[in-house]
Amino acid sequence: MGEKVLMKGNEALAEAAIQAGCRHYFGYPITPQTEIAAYMSKRMPKVGGCFLQAESEVAAINMVLGASSAGVRAMTSSSSPGISLKSEGVSYIAGSDLPALIINVQRGGPGLGGIQPSQSDYWQATKALGHGDFQLFVLAPSTIQEMVDFVSLGYEVGEKYRIPTMILSDGMLGQMMEPVEFPEAKETAQAEKTWATNGHKNKRKKNIINSLYIEPQVLEDLVKERFERYEKIKATEQRAEEYLVDDADIVVVAFGASARVSRNAVNMAREAGIKAGLIRPITLWPFPENTIKKAVSHTKDFLCVEMNMGQMVDDVRLCVEGKSEVSFFGRTGGMIPTPEEVFNEIKKLSEKEAK
Amino acid sequence: MAVVFDKPKALTDVPFHYCPGCTHGIVHRLVAEVIDELGIAGDTVGVASVGCSVFSYNYFDCDMVQAPHGRAPAVATGLKRSLPDNVIFTYQGDGDLAAIGMAETVHAATRGENITVIFINNAIYGMTGGQMAPTSLPGQVTQTTPYGRDTSVAGHPIRVCELLSTLSGTALAQRVTVDSVKNVNIAKKAIKKAFENQINKRGYSIVEVLSTCPTNWGLSPEEALKWLQNNMIPYYPLGVYKDVTAEKEA
Numbered sequence: 391m392g393e394k395v396l397m398k399g400n401e402a403l404a405e406a407a408i409q410a411g412c413r414h415y416f417g418y419p420i421t422p423q424t425e426i427a428a429y430m431s432k433r434m435p436k437v438g439g440c441f442l443q444a445e446s447e448v449a450a451i452n453m454v455l456g457a458s459s460a461g462v463r464a465m466t467s468s469s470s471p472g473i474s475l476k477s478e479g480v481s482y483i484a485g486s487d488l489p490a491l492i493i494n495v496q497r498g499g500p501g502l503g504g505i506q507p508s509q510s511d512y513w514q515a516t517k518a519l520g521h522g523d524f525q526l527f528v529l530a531p532s533t534i535q536e537m538v539d540f541v542s543l544g545y546e547v548g549e550k551y552r553i554p555t556m557i558l559s560d561g562m563l564g565q566m567m568e569p570v571e572f573p574e575a576k577e578t579a580q581a582e583k584t585w586a587t588n589g590h591k592n593k594r595k596k597n598i599i600n601s602l603y604i605e606p607q608v609l610e611d612l613v614k615e616r617f618e619r620y621e622k623i624k625a626t627e628q629r630a631e632e633y634l635v636d637d638a639d640i641v642v643v644a645f646g647a648s649a650r651v652s653r654n655a656v657n658m659a660r661e662a663g664i665k666a667g668l669i670r671p672i673t674l675w676p677f678p679e680n681t682i683k684k685a686v687s688h689t690k691d692f693l694c695v696e697m698n699m700g701q702m703v704d705d706v707r708l709c710v711e712g713k714s715e716v717s718f719f720g721r722t723g724g725m726i727p728t729p730e731e732v733f734n735e736i737k738k739l740s741e742k743e744a745k
Numbered sequence: 746m747a748v749v750f751d752k753p754k755a756l757t758d759v760p761f762h763y764c765p766g767c768t769h770g771i772v773h774r775l776v777a778e779v780i781d782e783l784g785i786a787g788d789t790v791g792v793a794s795v796g797c798s799v800f801s802y803n804y805f806d807c808d809m810v811q812a813p814h815g816r817a818p819a820v821a822t823g824l825k826r827s828l829p830d831n832v833i834f835t836y837q838g839d840g841d842l843a844a845i846g847m848a849e850t851v852h853a854a855t856r857g858e859n860i861t862v863i864f865i866n867n868a869i870y871g872m873t874g875g876q877m878a879p880t881s882l883p884g885q886v887t888q889t890t891p892y893g894r895d896t897s898v899a900g901h902p903i904r905v906c907e908l909l910s911t912l913s914g915t916a917l918a919q920r921v922t923v924d925s926v927k928n929v930n931i932a933k934k935a936i937k938k939a940f941e942n943q944i945n946k947r948g949y950s951i952v953e954v955l956s957t958c959p960t961n962w963g964l965s966p967e968e969a970l971k972w973l974q975n976n977m978i979p980y981y982p983l984g985v986y987k988d989v990t991a992e993k994e995a
Contacts (some may be wrong), residue, residue, distance in 0.1 A: 445851075445978040446848060448803060448819075449816070452820050454823060455816075456812075456821060456822060456826075456827070457824070457827045459790075459810045460790075460828050462827045464823065479816070531959040556897075587808035588827075588828055590807065593787070597809075598809045601811065602799060602811055649860035732978055
């Protein structure tokens, strides 16, 4: 490992992308992902890469579609309203079995919403980032180090299974600074992309990148094949962090920025003699069902803490299957819950259990 | 026996799905002949757009990408920036290029994106059954202008070559048609120049081909060509609207 450097989340992520071999970035200005594009515009010319400020988010994601078709590691970044604009392109990318890296530095919504941190795009990222049957591999960093580490992970998993990857960050992680280490420079081994449309050189049959299938049986077969890949991803790529879960009566489930807050609340609860723990989903899709299910036997209460009106809590309930209580606490619109607020919720659950 | 006429190598054996009298087939052939003559099939990546020509990914014997509606110039930009030594072309209809994809078109042109654009202007949406296009003529009856295009309601047709010729990044903007042997020959020369410009790194080159849609115009193939000659050409004059190679020679 190299030495630690103090960096803003957005800039650390951008540098990590360059170190992971991304040489094609297409973006459009929006707060609070601004520093990613600014950093890329500075660095890409120095490494012989392409920074292009597109005319819209719609154009930017389609430039990513083109670059990914060519077989290179491409990337775009935006914040919530801009991600909505990208949803058409994301659906085509998924339907064309292309890997691509898409960053969402979330802000409050709906509509133009606000510019403060939020997690209200959880449903969008995990359930419906566009029309049709498809999923993205969704990673939720909770530290600046993870903003760095998840870039190469996102590319590797996306290329292995030929699906788009989203790093679902937020305005807090994007803007805050923490010391990070970059993995020592190594040529990331990229699998040969025999499917790429980079010119057949009269040596192979033509390749076609396409998502149009007029015959319903053909389309159903292709979608089913894609879902078989999704099952493999579910079986092998679930990731979650467990903190003081083994003996916990009350398990807080939180991802990203709200997990940082929740960890402090869990520590406060432990100091007050309450057996609380934290499960932090790292992959939001595939959702870490195994980790939640494992905790059900000893957990009386699950408390979902999110910076939205309750989105991931649906997935927690599906995993718990009514065997334990599941409650929700959230702030939204750019408001960030405090550790005290979350601790109070834990305390209320503990008092209810004591009755 | 000497072969005097053959299918271009850059076309596959997949039969065209185009209607009788539609000029897509002629334009496909011209593009394929140019690819053969320049010997670039192995380096070329085509971008098919949404519309009747979406299936062109089956017809051209080079690598092909199918773009979302209107986004072909953006997809081509991503390809070209990743593969600067390859030849990238888009094949787009009027709804795709001049309605839903106008932003992508104008910005690809103004960036001087080094790509080749084949633009089929048949004044109608073909694949969806004949709705008004941005290039439908004033008074033209379509499925969505059943009383004729009323410009006070539906606005005016867009003259794409004239518009794009004002942009510094445009290397070539030429309007042609394929209604006669003479015009087919002119069209082929324009298409060849549009590909050569890219090889010579001159920037965005567009060839607009006035085309027929007998099915949705409700005309026979022969009547459709006459309608094109009598109605489209007067509104959309043929000719070169910008050519940086000519400017250099002059």
